[in-house]
Amino acid sequence: MESTFEYFLEQLINGVTLGSVYGLIAIGYTMVYGIIGMINFAHGEIFMIGSFIALITFMILGIVGITWVPLAILIVLIVAMLLTSVYGWTLERIAYRPLRNSPRLAALITAIGMSIFLQNYVQLLQGARNKPMQPIIRGGIELMRQGDYVVSLSYLQMFIILLTIVLMAVFSLIIAKTSLGRQQRACEQDQKMASLLGVDVDRTISLTFVMGSALASVAGVIFLINYGVIDFYIGFLAGVKAFTAAVLGGIGSLPGAMLGGMLIGLIEAFWSGYFTVEYKDVAAFSILVLVLIFRPTGLLGKPDVEKV
Amino acid sequence: MSEVMLSFSGVHTHYGHIEALKGVDIEVRKGEIVTLIGSNGAGKTTLLMTTCGNPRASKGKITFEGRDITNAATHEIVRLGIAQSPEGRRIFPRMTVMENLQMGAIVSDPAHFEEDLEKAFALFPILKERQDQRGGTLSGGEQQMLAIARALMSRPRMLLLDEPSLGLAPLVVRQIFQTIKEINEKQGMTVFLVEQNAYHALKLAHRAYVMVNGEIQLSGTGDELLANDEIRAAYLEGGH
Numbered sequence: 001m002e003s004t005f006e007y008f009l010e011q012l013i014n015g016v017t018l019g020s021v022y023g024l025i026a027i028g029y030t031m032v033y034g035i036i037g038m039i040n041f042a043h044g045e046i047f048m049i050g051s052f053i054a055l056i057t058f059m060i061l062g063i064v065g066i067t068w069v070p071l072a073i074l075i076v077l078i079v080a081m082l083l084t085s086v087y088g089w090t091l092e093r094i095a096y097r098p099l100r101n102s103p104r105l106a107a108l109i110t111a112i113g114m115s116i117f118l119q120n121y122v123q124l125l126q127g128a129r130n131k132p133m134q135p136i137i138r139g140g141i142e143l144m145r146q147g148d149y150v151v152s153l154s155y156l157q158m159f160i161i162l163l164t165i166v167l168m169a170v171f172s173l174i175i176a177k178t179s180l181g182r183q184q185r186a187c188e189q190d191q192k193m194a195s196l197l198g199v200d201v202d203r204t205i206s207l208t209f210v211m212g213s214a215l216a217s218v219a220g221v222i223f224l225i226n227y228g229v230i231d232f233y234i235g236f237l238a239g240v241k242a243f244t245a246a247v248l249g250g251i252g253s254l255p256g257a258m259l260g261g262m263l264i265g266l267i268e269a270f271w272s273g274y275f276t277v278e279y280k281d282v283a284a285f286s287i288l289v290l291v292l293i294f295r296p297t298g299l300l301g302k303p304d305v306e307k308v
Numbered sequence: 309m310s311e312v313m314l315s316f317s318g319v320h321t322h323y324g325h326i327e328a329l330k331g332v333d334i335e336v337r338k339g340e341i342v343t344l345i346g347s348n349g350a351g352k353t354t355l356l357m358t359t360c361g362n363p364r365a366s367k368g369k370i371t372f373e374g375r376d377i378t379n380a381a382t383h384e385i386v387r388l389g390i391a392q393s394p395e396g397r398r399i400f401p402r403m404t405v406m407e408n409l410q411m412g413a414i415v416s417d418p419a420h421f422e423e424d425l426e427k428a429f430a431l432f433p434i435l436k437e438r439q440d441q442r443g444g445t446l447s448g449g450e451q452q453m454l455a456i457a458r459a460l461m462s463r464p465r466m467l468l469l470d471e472p473s474l475g476l477a478p479l480v481v482r483q484i485f486q487t488i489k490e491i492n493e494k495q496g497m498t499v500f501l502v503e504q505n506a507y508h509a510l511k512l513a514h515r516a517y518v519m520v521n522g523e524i525q526l527s528g529t530g531d532e533l534l535a536n537d538e539i540r541a542a543y544l545e546g547g548h
Contacts, residue, residue: 200381
């Protein structure tokens with residue numbers, strides 16, 4: 001069975017779904033690194049908080065009787081993006097901004113501290129036990145059938161992949177074409193010059209955290225409705241994987257983060273499908289090590305072409 | 309005598325314990341080209357950057373059009389009408405020429421972007437040809453032109469130029485200085501020019517100051533200083 005095309009297709013669909021989650025989180029890592037040169041290790045927790053906000057919002061919507069699924073998901077997405085952004089904004093404001101000009105190690109340790117703090121904060125508030133949620137999108141379309149073996153693309157997976165593509169496209173467009181995107185790239189390349197031209201650098205950095213958090217919260221919503229169970233600890237592994245994805249794609253590169261996320265998702269899915277589930281993390285990290293040996297700047301990261 | 313646009317009175321600036329500016333007094337009047345010359349490390353760049361609040365003056369007062377700007381935020385300075393082409397040009401290397409110019413215009417009304425862009429291309433036609441090229445791939449001279457054009461995109465009333473001739477071929481230097489003169493004469497732009505290339509700068513400027521070790525040592529009209537023996541010996545020896 002493992003040698004059939006149907007089986008391959010199924011792993012591909014799983015991989016792309018998982019890759020969507022990693023890709024959306026990885027964007028936050030790569031953007032923050034690009035603009036202030038630090039790894040925001042608490043970003044995985046922002047994703048986790050996004051999924052908790054989504055769960056709570058679903059419950060509230062259930063209580064007030066909004067049960068039409070498309071509307072419920074839309075409301076949950078908006079609420080999760082807004083509230084999670086507030087967390088991301090506050091995180092930067094309280095923990096990182098005061099350390100903007102300190103040694104890098106101080107910022108790094110603070111980020112790890114914030115990660116632990118946020119985990120414990122959610123654990124205290126929501127309890128340590130798993131939070132399950134009933135599947136809300138059921139059914140799908142049958143792609144292939146071979147005997148009893150059916151490969152189907154669920155409506156949920158279609159929704160996830162479509163949502164990710166739309167978000168990444170919109171986001172890339174914002175960065176490439178709008179004035180805000182130009183200001184972010186300018187801050188990335190030369191903050192001093194950007195401020196001479198009238199860019200409020202602090203505000204731009206805040207907005208970067210807000211955007212990264214909003215995307216991570218969407219990944220949180222996807223994680224919740226796809227896997228149906230969350231806990232206060234999901235941010236750790238997802239965060240490490242997404243960070244790996246960002247490094248694999250080339251830290252600081254936006255398309256790199258998306259590509260890296262997809263690749264890590266696919267590697268995990270195929271490894272689990274064809275070899276052993278237990279070693280899927282080992283596989284993902286081994287690929288990272290290999291890529292970094294041969295391309296230290298990641299797949300799409302380029303050394304600067306600068307003429308001074 | 310026309311009104312004073314930019315004035316420094318008793319401006320001190322420190323980098324940590326090092327005092328880079330030791331009480332500088334300078335006045336730039338409307339419509340003038342004023343140049344500040346001095347050797348490496350005299351504090352010329354520090355003065356321009358202090359004007360823009362980065363670093364801040366530790367003592368003294370800077371006013372622009374009568375308004376105290378000593379403690380204004382760096383990103384607010386350009387909104388008041390002061391644009392700078394800084395030391396090292398600081399072109400955004402991974403942005404196109406067009407994007408660099410768009411960055412120059414972020415504080416101005418988008419309605420006159422096209423008009424300002426045409427003006428910039430008229431001053432530096434090469435930039436029009438290079439508009440889709442990345443800033444980092446331009447030659448030094450082209451980068452300098454872009455830096456000046458980018459500064460002009462915010463429709464400033466005062467232009468600060470930090471060593472626009474540095475590292476450029478003599479022919480390009482002449483072209484850049486010609487353009488500065490043109491901007492001053494045709495657009496009535498007030499220019500504060502910092503230079504090591506004393507001969508060209510003094511020829512161009514209406515008035516000039518000489519800075520030594522963070523202090524103003526001499527001032528006068530461009531021609532006066534060109535004729536001054538001390539200046540000739542210190543800055544023009546082996547002349548151009």
